[in-house]
Amino acid sequence: MLVDLSPIIKVTGAKIKLDGNVGFNDAEFLGETYRFNEPLRVTGEIYNNGQSLTLSARARGIMQTECARCLKPIDVDVDFDIHELLSRAEDGAREDEDVILFYGHEIELDEIVADNFLMNISGRYLCKEDCKGICPKCGHDLNEGDCGCDREYIDPRWQALADILNQREDNDPD
Ligand SMILES: [Zn+2]
Ligand SMILES: [Zn+2]
Missing domain, CATH: 2.40.160 (Porin)
Incomplete structure (x- = not known):
């Protein structure tokens, strides 16, 4: 121009x-x-x-x-x-x-x-405020429903520690 x-x-x-x-x-x-x-x-x-x-x-x-x-x-x-x-x-x-x-x-x-x-520009735009994103494992669009992947997967080396922490939470008097 x-x-x-x-x-x-x-x-x-x-x-x-x-x-x-x-x-x-x-x-x-x-x-x-x-x-x-x-x-x-x-x-x-x-x-x-x-x-x-x-x-x-x-x-x-x-x-x-x-x-x-x-x-x-x-x-x-x-x-x-x-x-x-x-x-x-x-x-x-x-x-x-x-x-x-x-x-x-x-x-x-x-x-x-x-x-x-x-x-x-803000550098970050969303299709909608609460967009759920895509599954990091299979790439499925989570806005269209769940894909069934276990996205809470924890490395087995850490699983023992996680178990201990969970137990503590269970035993917590509060
Ligand atoms: Zn989106
Ligand atoms: Zn998935």
Whole structure:
């Protein structure tokens, strides 16, 4: 999403309305994959406050990822705000954490939107709050019922200890 800033670069108080699409490639982040079948819709404005340009926008869309417990594909609503300061490199601005530089009279918003997306994802999505996940032994989806596996399996070397502890619990006067 390339934006032509020439109408506002030198005009304090001027603004440009934003309304466009930003397409994402699949994003890999913290071991999770996020897919976007459709681009994000980005709306907002860029405003010249006399010192720099302020970008205020909202990005919305739907992404495809996997439930963190059962690995089922799920759609997740994406909705986040973007607030950035933009300064023209030719005006001697230095890039730092708070300022994004642009060159000439245009700015490409795709990377800015992508960076903000990564700051806003939680990294862990569930198909439903109480998803039971999959059986670690056979891979069965436990939301569809139990598979019958013994998931309480205890290594025989520890079984003797477990027996002792169980006995103690049984004998406990409380
Ligand atoms: Zn799930
Ligand atoms: Zn199982």
